[in-house]
Amino acid sequence: MRKRNISVITRLNKKEQQHLKALVKRSGLSQEAYIRHLINGVIPNDAPSPDYFRMMKELHVIGNNLNQIASKAHRLNVIDVQEYDKAVRLFEKTVKDITNAVITPKKY
Known part of the structure; x- marks a missing residue:
């Protein structure tokens, strides 16, 4: 219905x-x-161009790779955790900002 x-x-x-x-x-x-x-x-x-979706897919792959690297580096204790976490937060914020700028509709 x-x-x-x-x-x-x-x-x-x-x-x-x-x-x-x-x-x-x-x-x-x-x-x-x-x-x-x-x-x-x-x-x-x-509607965003097909390039937008291709680039966002690549950014998600990069983010996933960063997470895998961080996991191994944390286990081996060979990384400045605070600096890495700061960089990842910036990366995630940038991806979110790009998505909001391109996809999210604007209120009147």
């Missing part, structure tokens, strides 16, 4: 329809999802 069972009909002229379609296409959302975002006070972002 659908959660959204109320339909709303909106009439647009050709120019408005083309503009809406262009915005929806750029966002990568469905038209319904795009309009719901707007109703909820959120401006949908344009």
Whole structure:
């Protein structure tokens, strides 16, 4: 059963329809999802390029490698734990900031 069972009909002229379609296409959302975002006070972002997803995947691989290196270094006691943890926190914050800048929609 659908959660959204109320339909709303909106009439647009050709120019408005083309503009809406262009915005929806750029966002990568469905038209319904795009309009719901707007109703909820959120401006949908344009869909990120495929390069973004490739780069984020590589960053996650790097993060995973850092965790493996840290695990071994901690066991062997050959690392400045505080400096390493500080660097990893900066790395994780940077990945989060990039994601927020590119993916997260902005409120009105």
